[in-house]
Amino acid sequence: MLEIKSVTKTYPGVVANKCVDIAIKKGEIHAILGENGAGKSTLVKIIYGLIQPDSGSMFFNGELYIPDEPRFARNTGVAMVFQHFSLFEALTVAENVSLGMEHPPSATELSKNILKVSNEYGLPLDPNRLVGTLSAGERQRVEIVRCLLQNPSLLIMDEPTSVLTPQEVEILFETLRKLASQGTSILYISHKLEEIRELCNEATILRQGEVVASCKPSQKSARELAEMMVGSSLKIPARAKTSLGEPILEVFDLNLKATHQFGVSLRNIFLTLHKNEILGIGGVAGNGQDELLSVLSGENITPANTIKLNNLDIGNKSPNKRRAMGLLAAPEERLGHAAAPDMSLIENTFLTARVRKNLSKNGFISWRNTEIFAEKIIEEFDVRTPGANNVARSLSGGNLQKFVIGREILQMPDVLIVNQPTWGVDAAAAAAIRQSIMDLATNGAGIIVISQDLDELLEISDNFAALNSGKMSLPKPTKDLSMDEIGLMMAGNTNDAHSVFDHHNMVNNNAHS
Amino acid sequence: MLTLEKRSEPSQLWTALTPVLAVLLTMIAGGFLFIILGKDPFLALRIMFWDPLFDEMFGAYFRPQLLVKAGPLILIALGLSLGFKAGIWNIGAEGQYIIGAVCGAAVALAFYPTESLFIFPLMILAGGLGGWMWAMIPALLRTKFNTNEILVSLMLVYVAEQILNTLAIGLLRNPDGNGFPGSRNLQDYYSASNMEIWAGTGAHWGVVLALGFAVGFYILMNQHLLGFQTKLTGQSPRAAKFSGINPNLLIVVCLGLSGMLAGLAGIFEVSGPSGQITIGFNVGYGFTAIIVAFLGRLHPIGIVLAGLLMALTYIGGELAQMQLALPAAAIQAFQGMLLFFLLALDVFSNYKLSFKFGKVS
Numbered sequence: 001m002l003e004i005k006s007v008t009k010t011y012p013g014v015v016a017n018k019c020v021d022i023a024i025k026k027g028e029i030h031a032i033l034g035e036n037g038a039g040k041s042t043l044v045k046i047i048y049g050l051i052q053p054d055s056g057s058m059f060f061n062g063e064l065y066i067p068d069e070p071r072f073a074r075n076t077g078v079a080m081v082f083q084h085f086s087l088f089e090a091l092t093v094a095e096n097v098s099l100g101m102e103h104p105p106s107a108t109e110l111s112k113n114i115l116k117v118s119n120e121y122g123l124p125l126d127p128n129r130l131v132g133t134l135s136a137g138e139r140q141r142v143e144i145v146r147c148l149l150q151n152p153s154l155l156i157m158d159e160p161t162s163v164l165t166p167q168e169v170e171i172l173f174e175t176l177r178k179l180a181s182q183g184t185s186i187l188y189i190s191h192k193l194e195e196i197r198e199l200c201n202e203a204t205i206l207r208q209g210e211v212v213a214s215c216k217p218s219q220k221s222a223r224e225l226a227e228m229m230v231g232s233s234l235k236i237p238a239r240a241k242t243s244l245g246e247p248i249l250e251v252f253d254l255n256l257k258a259t260h261q262f263g264v265s266l267r268n269i270f271l272t273l274h275k276n277e278i279l280g281i282g283g284v285a286g287n288g289q290d291e292l293l294s295v296l297s298g299e300n301i302t303p304a305n306t307i308k309l310n311n312l313d314i315g316n317k318s319p320n321k322r323r324a325m326g327l328l329a330a331p332e333e334r335l336g337h338a339a340a341p342d343m344s345l346i347e348n349t350f351l352t353a354r355v356r357k358n359l360s361k362n363g364f365i366s367w368r369n370t371e372i373f374a375e376k377i378i379e380e381f382d383v384r385t386p387g388a389n390n391v392a393r394s395l396s397g398g399n400l401q402k403f404v405i406g407r408e409i410l411q412m413p414d415v416l417i418v419n420q421p422t423w424g425v426d427a428a429a430a431a432a433i434r435q436s437i438m439d440l441a442t443n444g445a446g447i448i449v450i451s452q453d454l455d456e457l458l459e460i461s462d463n464f465a466a467l468n469s470g471k472m473s474l475p476k477p478t479k480d481l482s483m484d485e486i487g488l489m490m491a492g493n494t495n496d497a498h499s500v501f502d503h504h505n506m507v508n509n510n511a512h513s
Numbered sequence: 514m515l516t517l518e519k520r521s522e523p524s525q526l527w528t529a530l531t532p533v534l535a536v537l538l539t540m541i542a543g544g545f546l547f548i549i550l551g552k553d554p555f556l557a558l559r560i561m562f563w564d565p566l567f568d569e570m571f572g573a574y575f576r577p578q579l580l581v582k583a584g585p586l587i588l589i590a591l592g593l594s595l596g597f598k599a600g601i602w603n604i605g606a607e608g609q610y611i612i613g614a615v616c617g618a619a620v621a622l623a624f625y626p627t628e629s630l631f632i633f634p635l636m637i638l639a640g641g642l643g644g645w646m647w648a649m650i651p652a653l654l655r656t657k658f659n660t661n662e663i664l665v666s667l668m669l670v671y672v673a674e675q676i677l678n679t680l681a682i683g684l685l686r687n688p689d690g691n692g693f694p695g696s697r698n699l700q701d702y703y704s705a706s707n708m709e710i711w712a713g714t715g716a717h718w719g720v721v722l723a724l725g726f727a728v729g730f731y732i733l734m735n736q737h738l739l740g741f742q743t744k745l746t747g748q749s750p751r752a753a754k755f756s757g758i759n760p761n762l763l764i765v766v767c768l769g770l771s772g773m774l775a776g777l778a779g780i781f782e783v784s785g786p787s788g789q790i791t792i793g794f795n796v797g798y799g800f801t802a803i804i805v806a807f808l809g810r811l812h813p814i815g816i817v818l819a820g821l822l823m824a825l826t827y828i829g830g831e832l833a834q835m836q837l838a839l840p841a842a843a844i845q846a847f848q849g850m851l852l853f854f855l856l857a858l859d860v861f862s863n864y865k866l867s868f869k870f871g872k873v874s
Contacts, residue, residue, distance in 0.1 A: 299754050320757035331755060340749040342523060350741065351756040363738045391523075 001026045001185050002047070002065075002154055007056030009042055016042040017053070018209045024154070024202075029176060029186045031196040031217060034206035035229055035426040037396065040189050043206070044156050047187070048080045049073040061153075071102070079147035080156040085139050089132035096131055097146045117148050121175045136284045137168040144175070155179065156187045161195060162452060165284055166487035173199050191229070191427075192455070193222040207231050230427050237431050237460070239438040244462065245275025248446040249327070249415045250308040254315075256295050256470075264288040264470040266295065271465065271475060273415065273446040278437065279475055280461025281450045283490050288470040289450050290332065293419045296448070297329035298322045309415060323355045326414030330404050332423065332450075334397065338404045341393035345385065348392050349374040349407060356411045373410070381406030382432065398429035405433050409440055416440060419450040434460050454486065468492025517864040527862040532808050532819065535855040542854070543847050552837050560836055561829030561847075575828050577715025581786050582824035584720035585610070585778035587817055589802035591723070591730050592774030594811040596767035598734075599743035600750070603768055605651065605666030606775040607799025608673035609644035613776020614783040615680060616643030618790045621705035622685060622696060632704040636780055644776015645769050647673065652768040656761040662768065674795070681792045695791030699784045707785030719781025723820075726774065730813040743767060775799060797845075801827075804852045823848065 006019040017039045024030045034040045045051040047058070049067030058065045060076055067073040070080075087096050094111050098104035105113070111127040118125040123141040131139060140160060147155055157176070161169045176186055176199065188200055196203055196217045203217040205228045213228045220228075249272070256266040266288050273279050283289065294300045296307070298319035306315040309327050317325070331337040339348045350370045354360055359370045374388040381402045385395055392400060405421055421437065422430035438460055441447050450467075451457050457464060463475040466489035473489045481489075540562075544554035565575040589606045596603050603609075617640030624632050651665035680686075685696040699705045707717045734740035746753040746763055754760065778798065787794060805823050809815030830844030 297755065298757070318757055318759070319755065323757070329755075333751075336749050337751045337755055340745055340752045342748050343745065347741070347745075351745065351752060354738075355757075360738055364736050365738060365741060367736075 001061055002187075003059040004043075004047070005057050005059070007043070007046060007053045007058065009046060009051065009053045015209045017046070019056070020206070020209075020211055022204050022211065022214075024185050024187060026153075026185055027180050027183045028202060029180050029188055029200045031188045031190060031200035031203040032206060033191065033193075033196060033203050033217075033225065033229055035191065037208075037426065038206040038229070039209040040206055041158070042209075044080065044158060044187065044189060047073070047154075048078060048156060074102070074150060074152075077151070077153035078156065079150055079152035079154070081140065081143045081147055081158065081160060083159040083162065085143055087131045087139055087142060090130065092128050092130055093125055093134075093142050094127035096142055097127075097149065100146050101149070113149055114145055117145050121145075121148065121178060122171060123175060136286055137164050140164070140172075148179075152184060154185045154187060156189070158189045159191075160188075161190070161192060162285075165490040166454070166483055167491065168284075169195070193217075193225045194455075196225070197222060205229055226427060237435040237438055239442060239460070242276045242442055244277045245444065245446075247272050248275050248310060249273040249448075251296075252306055252308070254295060254302055254306045256291055256300055256302060258470075259291075259300070264291055266291050266470045269472045271472065273448060275444050275446055276441055277463065278441045278447045278449060278461045280457030280464045280478065281448060281467055281472070282454055282457050282464060282486065283452070283467035285452055287467045288472075289419055289452075289467060291470065292467065292472075293329060293331055293417055293450060296327070296417045297331070298327075320355050323352065323411075327417070328352070328356075328408040328411055328413035328415070329417040330408050330419070330421065332419035334400045334404055335393055339392040339400060342391050344391055345378070345383075345388045345395075345403060346371050346374045348403070349377065349388075352407060353411055377403055377406040377410055380410065381436070398425040401425050402429055402433060405436065409436055413440075413445055415446045415448075417448045417450070420452065421449060422451075422453065422456060430456075458486075464489075466490040466492075516867055517860070518867050519864055520862075523862050524865075527858075528810065531855060531858045531862065532810065532815070534858055535808070535851060536822070538854045538858075539847065539851045542850055546843065546846065547839075550839065550843065552839065557833060557837060557839070560833045562825060565825060565828045565832055571832060573713075575832065577709075577713060578828045579821060579824050580715035580720045581717070582827045583817075583820040584717070584723045585782055585798045586802050586805045586823055587820035588719065588723040588726060588778040588781075589771075589775045589799055590805035590809065590816045590820060591726050591813060592771030593802055593806045594730070594809070594813075594816060595733075595739075595743055596771050597747075597806055598811050599746040599763055599767055601764050601767045602663045603648065603651070603666050603771045604663050604803065605648070605668075605670045605673075605799070606771060606802055607795055607797065608666070608670035609647045609772040609775035610779040610782075610799045611670075611673040611677050611795050612647040612779070613640040613644035614779030614787075614794065615677060615685070615790060616640055616776070617780030618696060618699065618783045619680075619685060621699055621702065621784065624704070625697060625702060628704045630704070633707075633784075636705060636784060637777065640776045640780025641773045642776070644779060645773040647776070648768045648772020649765070652765045655768075656764055662764070666768075670799070677790065677794060678792050681790055681794070685790050687789075696789045698788040700788040705784055707781050709785075717781065717785045719778065719785065722777065722781070724817065727813045727817050734813065739766070775802075801848060804848055804855075807852060808855055826851075 002024045004020055004022045006021060007017055008019055009017045020043060032040050032043065042051060046053050049070045049072050052068065065076065094107060094114060097114060098110055104110060114125060114127045123145060125141050125145060131142065160172060164172060180186055190196055200217050203215055204211055205213045207229065217225060251269055251271045254266060254269040258265045264287060295302055298317055302315040304313040304316040309325055314322055314325065335341045340351065346367065350359055350365065353373055357373055359366055371388055377383065378385065378388060383403045384399045405418065408416055421433050425433065437447055437449065449457065449461060458478060461478050464478040464481055465475040466473045468490060469492060471492060540558060544558060547554040547557040564571055566572060589610065593603055593606060617636040620636045620639040621632060647669060650669060651662040654660040654665050655662045682694040687695060687697045707719065710716050710721065742758050742763060745756060746758060746760065783790060801823055805816060805819045809819035826844060826848055833839045834841060
């Protein structure tokens with residue numbers, strides 16, 4: 001149905017796509033697999049008309065297809081669900097859907113259409129609800145329904161599961177399979193190998209902008225796929241067995257009011273972190289992860305006795321006092337939170353290392369010592385950059401993340417809190433970061449890893465808890481948990497398991513009716 | 514099609530070049546302005562930028578004026594630059610300048626006619642304190658009630674002007690002044706007068722202090738925690754909070770410091786070149802200093818140069834008013850254009866312009 005022939009796109013200094021050939025058949029779920037920076041996004045943006053290729057051609061149902069803007073692509077029958085939603089929180093579902101349409105029908109008719117499509121594909125949605133009140137999974141449904149209303153013959157999904165619980169992923173897969181069986185082709189962009197093996201009929205693997213292989217993913221192991229993606233054999237992080245030490249960080253009935261309108265309030269959070277422990281905190285994005293990091297790091301303060309570090313009350317202490325006492329943090333957002341985009345790596349080193357590395361005296365900064373420590377981070381964490389004088393935003397995501405994590409780990413924390421340590425980081429860098437986190441735990445530190453990547457948490461954490469709407473489940477040993485239990489913890493329904501199952505079954509029944 | 518592309522790193526070249534280009538563009542646009550006003554543009558520009566310094570007749574009078582005008586501009590702009598770096602917008606330096614002058618002069622007038630070495634330092638202290646206090650009003654309102662410091666500090670300029678006018682015809686009026694508004698002339702009161710240090714240069718204590726502060730700010734910006742914190746807060750408020758900076762404390766410090774320097778500029782002015790507290794004592798240094806701060810790239814050395822340049826537009830403008838009968842507003846338009854071109858050209862430090870032709874088929 002869609003044929004891509006030797007499409008090439010270069011940016012100054014980078015070849016994003018080099019002579020890419022892909023053919024997608026009708027009713028096929030076709031995966032495009034690759035690391036970050038492999039050229040997946042560029043390719044789908046070319047198909048969707050957001051970017052024009054330098055050379056090459058595309059054919060849609062045998063006819064030459066030159067999308068010069070997304071409207072042309074939509075009219076041809078190509079629809080796309082983006083990784084980051086483009087929805088207005090203060091508008092209703094129906095209003096959001098109508099904003100994305102060329103000729104929206106009347107409000108009542110649109111609501112009817114939305115209900116019809118959402119029932120048909122097992123995507124329950126109330127057209128009159130405000131998007132601001134929807135979960136990430138429900139928001140994605142809005143995007144999907146918006147696409148389906150255009151009766152697309154090709155649906156592009158960019159990393160659709162990164163915001164979903166395992167149960168929501170199952171529902172999504174049901175929908176996609178049903179669409180495919182009705183003849184819609186689906187282009188599925190992901191780096192999650194198990195998903196692709198389960199869902200997709202075909203896979204094209206990109207590396208550094210080039211097609212390096214194509215295969216039937218169900219016939220390959222996840223490890224084989226990963227090695228094709230990375231182009232070399234993968235070193236899987238390993239950890240020496242240690243037993244948990246004594247408690248080092250205790251959180252007792254922690255509450256935090258939401259700081260902005262669509263923010264999340266933290267409610268009644270209890271946890272105990274031990275020495276040598278990695279506590280994984282899962283959950284779908286926007287359920288209080290940022291807020292939890294901010295109260296633990298000291299950016300938001302709470303009553304003194306809600307957080308204890310080594311038996312000392314620190315709930316009302318500032319970030320630098322906590323650093324001095326041994327608690328360090330690495331926030332999710334690299335540019336603008338963990339690091340200042342337009343400042344050099346030296347200045348960004350000073351940003352958090354001042355207290356523990358004694359980088360200033362009487363208010364005067366020792367740039368010499370700061371540079372020495374910055375160089376050390378760059379060397380030990382293999383940060384690829386021409387030098388410590390380069391500004392943070394000139395680094396790739398993976399390299400900046402290695403810098404941010406390295407900056408904290410090399411300060412030898414007793415407790416480290418990290419949020420999304422490997423988000424948007426290539427596989428090799430992610431493995432290196434996980435390894436360094438595990439090594440730190442082996443050496444006696446207690447670590448909290450907040451992440452939306454379940455595989456990551458299962459791989460590295462001793463105990464697992466989940467955040468849902470600002471509430472946290474009690475941590476449980478990771479090795480005793482089944483995928484179903486984890487999904488229920490993420491859905492915030494640990495006590496009332498049946499209702500979720502009922503809902504799940506109901507949705508599936510709807511899908512089949 | 515013209516498009517702006519973000520640079521991966523801010524261009525050093527453009528950052529340095531922008532002020533020069535802005536001055537050139539201002540001269541060109543200003544030239545057209547003079548043509549519209551029916552004046553010869555080349556003559557007008559020569560009178561404004563050349564004659565004050567090099568003309569045989571006027572040079573001797575105007576050259577010292579350069580430092581006299583540049584001193585307060587530099588002093589105020591230095592203080593403003595710190596807050597501007599952090600995204601803390603003190604627009605009310607004019608008001609802090611007035612209150613500084615009033616407080617300092619009040620101390621002097623209270624001691625009149627006692628002669629003592631301690632009077633002048635006390636006046637300076639009172640001037641700095643007065644400016645600081647006036648700036649604390651927007652600072653506290655901002656930190657306690659989250660009011661907008663731009664509006665509050667600006668509005669307080671007009672309050673300060675009213676206070677100045679009231680005092681000039683009331684409490685501080687010269688008892689021997691035959692009922693005219695205005696205080697005693699401090700230049701005639703030895704202990705309180707801010708004399709030229711070297712005759713014929715225009716350099717008084719305020720000028721010396723301004724240059725001293727420029728050196729101090731250079732060190733502050735590059736080597737001191739406060740400089741780092743202001744820069745970080747301006748660029749990335751979330752990263753600043755993460756690094757442990759207390760945003761409210763920074764607001765109080767930045768506004769306080771800029772208010773204090775504006776107050777100092779005020780007291781040096783009233784005890785020196787101006788001499789007395791009177792209606793219309795302020796001539797807009799506090800507002801012009803905003804332009805100086807930006808024209809100088811918020812960099813201490815740049816501010817010194819920009820202060821001298823703006824001082825030149827003041828005295829050149831005065832000369833042009835006399836010789837060409839240009840309206841005073843033309844000079845303000847001139848200064849405004851300079852800021853406009855500067856900010857407009859600033860885009861090119863972070864973005865580059867690129868042309869795109871046609872589409873790929």
